[in-house]
Structure formats: structure tokens, C-alpha cells
Ligand SMILES: Nc1nc2c(ncn2[C@@H]2O[C@H](COP(=O)(O)OP(=O)(O)OP(=O)(O)O)[C@@H](O)[C@H]2O)c(=O)[nH]1
């Protein structure tokens with residue numbers, strides 16, 4: 001029997017698209033998709049679990065069905081300890097199901113890393129739901145990586161939406177595969193990933209560089225993407241450098257210096273290097289910061305401080321007020 005290192009679970013539509021990419025990039029993993037859409041994932045590596053919410057597609061119903069499916073999910077991944085849950089937040093499905101699945105897998109004793117994709121700023125109606133779901137994921141998972149749609153890429157507003165998703169999914173797939181790449185002696189150990197992501201606010205910046213100066217270009221773009229997601233300085237970072245196999249010590253030094261300069265990071269910057277035959281370099285940076293712009297999408301958190309977060313599978317998102325001290329006038 002093959003021993004797997006990790007199970008990757010995509011929840012909702014974005015999760016399903018990303019898990020398809022990831023399944024082609026990681027050889028030693030178990031892959032599950034939890035969703036309610038009809039289309040089938042290519043290849044035979046992903047096991048699809050379709051939740052039956054056709055007739056009542058509410059947050060309440062999705063949470064209940066996710067809860068009911070949890071035992072089945074846990075059995076599918078029985079042989080692994082490390083689980084990654086990937087979901088785009090802001091829709092109903094992923095935002096409702098991902099925290100319930102995460103909570104249940106924690107109860108089954110798994111180590112859970114959440115990779116959450118936050119909506120574009122223009123998806124106004126989705127921002128609050130995404131931020132509340134993110135807080136639930138932070139409460140339940142051992143580690144969280146937050147990816148801002150749009151900020152993940154350098155700004156390129158002309159890109160058609162489906163292409164932007166396609167490109168982001170490709171990059172998210174690459175990033176996840178690097179997080180668990182144990183074959184590479186110059187890589188970053190996945191224990192490091194769990195350690196840094198348990199810190200709370202971990203954001204991602206990506207930058208591509210080509211031709212002469214590719215190291216500086218890629219590092220500048222990745223660092224600027226981080227700056228757009230947080231006003232705070234970076235505390236520490238893991239930097240995954242993927243591409244051009246002839247990268248020199250000088251290039252790595254340029255990447256670190258550029259990164260530190262733009263993000264004002266005075267802490268540790270660990271670099272992993274993943275060579276291939278590309279004539280370009282892609283820098284993926286996971287950075288720990290004090291606060292992110294996503295915190296502002298959920299103003300209630302400052303007032304209620306976590307009390308309204310509702311994991312009850314039998315209810316919709318609700319706020320519990322304490323009326324005990326109030327007397328009725330009759
Ligand atoms: N990177 C990326 N983000 C996506 C993709 N599809 C959707 N998103 C983002 O993820 C968020 C959640 O979208 P979906 O995954 O479609 O939502 P869902 O969880 O399936 O929920 P429903 O809308 O109820 O079906 C959206 O607000 C988008 O910003 C994708 O393929 N790639």
C-alpha cells in the first residue's frame with residue numbers, strides 16, 4: 001500500500017477547480033473534492049463527494065450535509081495525518097462547508113492547514129461572508145494561508161476573469177505542491193510551513209520575472225503584492241523560488257535584499273529553491289503580518305469578538321444577543 005504524505009480537499013467551486021490542478025502536481029497525495037456542481041474533474045486521481053443540497057441550497061443545509069459527509073471524508077483520508085483544505089470564500093457553499101469539515105477533521109485528530117481564497121474587492125456582497133468564514137477557519141485550523149484574489153497577481157485589470165482564475169489556480173496549485181515537496185534538498189520543510197501558518201495572519205505574494213534582472217523583478221512584484229494586502233511590516237517569511245535552474249547565489253541574495261527592502265521585514269526570511277527548465281523565475285512569498293486588509297471586511301469582529309461565530313450545523317449564521325437582563329413592560 002502506498003504511504004501518502006498529505007490529503008488535499010477542495011471545497012466549493014473554486015476548491016474543485018484548484019484540486020484538479022493540484023492532483024496533477026503532487027504525486028504522493030490523496031485528493032478529494034466536496035461540492036454540489038455537476039461537472040466532473042479530469043483524470044482519475046480526485047475522488048468527488050457531491051453533497052445533496054439541490055432542493056434547499058441554504059447555508060444551514062450545506063453545513064448539515066457537510067457534517068454528515070465528514071465521517072466519509074475522514075475514512076477516505078484515514079492513512080494521512082496532514083490535511084489541506086482549499087476553498088474560495090464568499091459564496092455560500094465553500095464558506096459554509098469548509099469550516100465544518102475543518103472542525104470535524106480536527107476532531108478526528110488530523111493536522112489541518114486551511115488555504116482560503118478571498119474574493120475580488122468588487123464582489124461587494126461576498127466580502128463580509130468571506131471574512132466571517134475566514135475567522136471560523138482561523139479558529140479551527142492549525143494553520144491558515146490567505147490568498148487575496150486579484151492581489152495574488154500583479155495588477156492587470158484587462159485580463160479576462162476566467163483567465164485570471166485559470167492563472168491563479170495554476171499558481172495556487174504550484175504553491176501547494178511546493179509546500180509539500182519533500183524530494184527537494186534545497187526546499188523548505190513542510191514543518192516550517194505549519195509553524196509559520198499557525199501564527200494567524202499569513203498572506204501570499206507572487207511575482208514572475210524574465211530575462212536579465214529576473215530575480216529582482218520577481219521579488220519586487222511578490223513583495224509589492226504583499227504590501228497591497230497589509231499596511232504592516234512583514235514579521236518573517238518563507239520564500240519559494242521556482243524556475244530557472246541556473247539561478248546563482250547572487251540572485252538569491254538579490255531576492256532576499258529586495259524582499260526585505262520593500263516589505264520592511266527584519267525577521268527571518270527562509271528561501272527554498274525549486275529548479276526547472278523555465279527561462280523565468282517565479283517567487284512565491286508566504287509572509288506573516290500583524291493585520292491584513294481582509295480584517296476590515298468584517299467590522300463586527302471588533303464588537304462581538306468571536307461570540308457570534310456559529311458552528312451549529314442546525315442553524316444559519318446568527319447573532320446571539322443576551323436579553324436576560326431586559327424586563328418587558330406590560
Ligand atoms: N482563484 C480562484 N478563485 C475563484 C474561482 N472561482 C471562484 N473564485 C473565488 O472564490 C469565491 C467563492 O466562489 P465559489 O468557489 O464559486 O463559491 P462556492 O463556494 O462554490 O459557493 P456558491 O457560489 O454558493 O456555489 C468567489 O468570490 C471568487 O472570488 C477560481 O476558479 N479560482
Ligand SMILES: [Mg+2]
Nearest residue numbers: 012013091093
Ligand atoms: Mg459553487
